[in-house]
Amino acid sequence: DTAVSQTPKYLVTQMGNDKSIKCEQNLGHDTMYWYKQDSKKFLKIMFSYNNKELIINETVPNRFSPKSPDKAHLNLHINSLELGDSAVYFCASSHGTESWGYTFGSGTRLTVV
Amino acid sequence: GQNIDQPTEMTATEGAIVQINCTYQTSGFNGLFWYQQHAGEAPTFLSYNVLDGLEEKGRFSSFLSRSKGYSYLLLKELQMKDSASYLCAAPLGGYNKLIFGAGTRLAVHP
Numbered sequence: 001d002t003a004v005s006q007t008p009k010y011l012v013t014q015m016g017n018d019k020s021i022k023c024e025q026n027l028g029h030d031t032m033y034w035y036k037q038d039s040k041k042f043l044k045i046m047f048s049y050n051n052k053e054l055i056i057n058e059t060v061p062n063r064f065s066p067k068s069p070d071k072a073h074l075n076l077h078i079n080s081l082e083l084g085d086s087a088v089y090f091c092a093s094s095h096g097t098e099s100w101g102y103t104f105g106s107g108t109r110l111t112v113v
Numbered sequence: 114g115q116n117i118d119q120p121t122e123m124t125a126t127e128g129a130i131v132q133i134n135c136t137y138q139t140s141g142f143n144g145l146f147w148y149q150q151h152a153g154e155a156p157t158f159l160s161y162n163v164l165d166g167l168e169e170k171g172r173f174s175s176f177l178s179r180s181k182g183y184s185y186l187l188l189k190e191l192q193m194k195d196s197a198s199y200l201c202a203a204p205l206g207g208y209n210k211l212i213f214g215a216g217t218r219l220a221v222h223p
Contacts, residue, residue: 004155031209041198043156043213056210090155094209101146102211104155 003027004105006091012111013081021076021108023091031055032074033092033102034066043090049074081112117214119201124220125191133186133217135201146211147175147186148200156200159186188219196221 004025013019025032033056034046048056049068063079078085088109092102116138125131137145144163148156162168162177162184174187186199198216205212 041216041218043200043202043216045210045212048210096209101158101161102156104157106155107153 004091004093004103006089006105006108008108009106010109010111012113015081015083015112017081018077018079019081019110020078021089021091021110023074023076023105025072025091025093025103025105027093027095027103029093029095029103030071031094031096032068032071033094034074034076035090035092035104037088037090037107039087047074047076078110081110083112086110086112117201117203117212119199119214119217121215122218122220124222125188127191127193127221127223129191130187130189131191131219133188133199133201133219135184135186135214137182137184137201137203137214139182139203139205139212141205142179143204145175145177145184146202146204147184148202148213150198150200150216152197159199191221193221193223195219 006023031050033048035043037043046060047066051071052068065077068074088107090107091105094102119135146161147159149159150156160175167176172189177184198218200216201214202211
């Protein structure tokens with residue numbers, strides 16, 4: 001029983017393409033996140049949704065657009081992919097907005113060529 | 114602002130003890146987390162400290178000093194499987210936004 005699942009696990013695509021990463025959690029959490037981990041292994045928050053409402057929107061190019069159809073799902077759509085978008089993208093979830101500790105998904109390794 | 118610093122790499126011998134330090138500067142304090150991340154895998158929760166002192170959990174312990182903006186993760190009886198990155202993280206604000214340090218890559222050798 002996977003708690004936070006992301007698809008796909010690996011994604012190789014050409015510059016300029018549009019791609020989506022999907023995330024689902026079955027923990028009953030109401031807050032979900034997208035983090036980006038670059039080649040230097042720095043984990044940086046991108047977005048967070050609480051009960052389908054966007055609550056954190058970091059300085060991220062507007063080519064990145066999150067969508068939360070319900071509180072168990074948070075997808076990430078990326079338009080006009082660039083080489084610098086290559087990274088591992090982690091989805092995470094937590095209970096509430098002021099309780100601590102995340103459960104992470106296994107990550108999506110995006111390679112833009 | 115928010116800043117979290119930890120050493121980039123450490124090495125240790127199987128069976129030994131290693132201490133991974135973390136210093137942080139945060140506007141407001143809401144506790145400090147440690148996560149473990151094996152290569153190619155997701156970070157997994159290790160510990161959370163909100164009060165000063167040492168929290169022990171099996172072979173792993175975590176210490177916090179709020180006045181010094183300092184924490185450490187202590188790993189005892191090191192095993193090869195402990196080779197991983199250890200991430201220090203602090204929540205920012207009221208929206209459970211975790212800010213991570215760059216991580217300390219620990220290599221355990223025989």
